Amino acid sequence: MTARDIIPHVLWAVQNADGNEALRESRDTITVTLFDFLNAAVREVIVCRPEANAVTESILLEPGLRQRIPRRRLHRSSADAITLIELVRNMGEDGCTPGSHIIPAAPEILLSLGAFGGGMRCPIDNYGYDRLTDNDTYIVYPPVPGGGDVWVEATYSAEPARIVGIDDEVSLSESYKQAIQHHMLYEILSGYGDQASVTRALHHKQEFLNELDMKQKVDMTWPRSASSVRGEG
Numbered sequence: 001m002t003a004r005d006i007i008p009h010v011l012w013a014v015q016n017a018d019g020n021e022a023l024r025e026s027r028d029t030i031t032v033t034l035f036d037f038l039n040a041a042v043r044e045v046i047v048c049r050p051e052a053n054a055v056t057e058s059i060l061l062e063p064g065l066r067q068r069i070p071r072r073r074l075h076r077s078s079a080d081a082i083t084l085i086e087l088v089r090n091m092g093e094d095g096c097t098p099g100s101h102i103i104p105a106a107p108e109i110l111l112s113l114g115a116f117g118g119g120m121r122c123p124i125d126n127y128g129y130d131r132l133t134d135n136d137t138y139i140v141y142p143p144v145p146g147g148g149d150v151w152v153e154a155t156y157s158a159e160p161a162r163i164v165g166i167d168d169e170v171s172l173s174e175s176y177k178q179a180i181q182h183h184m185l186y187e188i189l190s191g192y193g194d195q196a197s198v199t200r201a202l203h204h205k206q207e208f209l210n211e212l213d214m215k216q217k218v219d220m221t222w223p224r225s226a227s228s229v230r231g232e233g
Contacts, residue, residue, distance in 0.1 A: 001174045004166045007034050010184045034184070035163055038170075041183035042160045043082070045176050048212050050083050050157035053171050058095035059154045061124070063146040065114040067138050070156050079158035083131055084138055088153040090123035095151035099123050102140075102152060107133075110141040122150055179211035 011034065046053045059075040061067055069084045070077035076095075090099030100123055107128030122145070129138035144150045160171035172180070182204045189201035 001170045001172070001177060002167050003035070003038060003163050003170065005174070006038060006170065006177060006180055006184075007166065010034065010037075010181055010188075013181075013185055014188060037184040037187045038163055038180070039160070040187060041180045042163070042170060042172055044183055044208075045172060045179055045212065046082055046157050046160060048209075050085055052173075052176060053082075053158050053160055054085060054155055055079060055158045056088065056153065056155040058091045058151045060095070061140065061144045061150045061152060063144050065111065065139050065141065065143045067140055067144075069136055069138065070154060077154075077156075081156040082159055083135055083157050084129050085155040085157060087124070087127040087138075087140070088155060091151040091153050093149050093151065095149075098153075100125075102127050104128065105141070106130075107139045110139040113141055114139075114143050122148075124150070124152055176211075179208050182208040182211060 055078060057078060059070050059077045062074065068074060070081040072078070072080055086104065087102040089101045091097060092099055102124050103126050105126040105128050107130050110126055110128045122142070124140050124142070124144070126141045127138055161169070163170060170180070186201050186204040186208060189197045189204065
């Protein structure tokens, strides 16, 4: 799916806005900023549904208990993460040697273990992550020792590639097309103060949420599918 599959539909909705002459007259200005609205909509889908742009690959851990969610510069990941989904298994000192699986646990328990007698050793047994409390940080146990590479396989929601041209690929599958369009229309209409625009904006925001909820219910009836796997040797 490319931007061409989305933007014309949004532009048509703007050009055919009933009872809003100001909105129709400003469509040329809106066209200039449609890519900004599209990028914002794609990212909002991923924030609401992290699995929508999930990547599974080996990442390099930092020394100690506390870890930051994947960053290309720090962890040699292929993308920056929006949020962590899970740590899967140990991947040795080279990032290519599958090892034992990593079990999730409450972050506060792992912090206590690390503070009271937890020695630094490998492999990693547990990880703890509370997205609502601290989206950017998770805990591993045992703590990662300094002086050597420790790799794990992680699944995370990746920052989407920025869309700047009409033929650029959108980072999400076509099943999110309607949700993206509704969010774009919500953003556009929110910029106008008249009651008609506000009412329509709220309608599109609700339809955006409905689309994501409906897709989640459908997905739950199917077996869990694997995200893209990169970096295996």
